[in-house]
Amino acid sequence: xxxxxxxxxxxxxxxxxxxxxxxxxxxxxxxxxxxxxxxxxxxxxxxxxxxxxxxxxxxxxxxxxxxxxxxxxxxxxxxxxxxxxxxxxxxxxxxxxxxxxxxxxxxxxxxxxxxxxxxxxxxxxxxxxxx
Numbered sequence: 249x250x251x252x253x254x255x256x257x258x259x260x261x262x263x264x265x266x267x268x269x270x271x272x273x274x275x276x277x278x279x280x281x282x283x284x285x286x287x288x289x290x291x292x293x294x295x296x297x298x299x300x301x302x303x304x305x306x307x308x309x310x311x312x313x314x315x316x317x318x319x320x321x322x323x324x325x326x327x328x329x330x331x332x333x334x335x336x337x338x339x340x341x342x343x344x345x346x347x348x349x350x351x352x353x354x355x356x357x358x359x360x361x362x363x364x365x366x367x368x369x370x371x372x373x374x375x376x377x378x379x
Contacts, residue, residue, distance in 0.1 A: 249365040252330065254294065255320040258313035260286040294319035295362060296375050298355060299337040325365055333358070 256265045261283045276284050289308070301316060309316050316338040324330050329347025336342075344352040344361055352358050359371055368374045
């Protein structure tokens with residue numbers, strides 16, 4: 249899996265951010281409290297968390313936002329094209345668009361697709377390894 253872009257809306261100190269990633273190593277730098285760790289947290293939640301309105305997700309909502317956040321990741325799988333994952337924590341929805349234009353909207357199907365994309369049997373194994 250090669251992450252090509254992340255879009256973050258209403259997440260922590262990030263009202264809206266669209267970050268494209270280039271091939272190779274990408275470095276995120278900035279002043280203290282600029283949102284580097286918040287972006288990292290958004291990336292992990294976009295990959296690993298089920299979108300719900302639970303209390304812990306309320307803590308990640310931007311202060312001035314009247315609804316929970318939305319996270320979008322565009323990634324590429326070698327030889328399999330680009331995929332787009334969108335999670336709306338306000339609406340409790342998730343959508344994974346395949347390169348063919350078809351979409352997976354059930355949680356278990358998306359979990360299975362993402363686990364395959366990161367090269368593990370499950371996202372729980374992936375999460376325990378990277379976190």
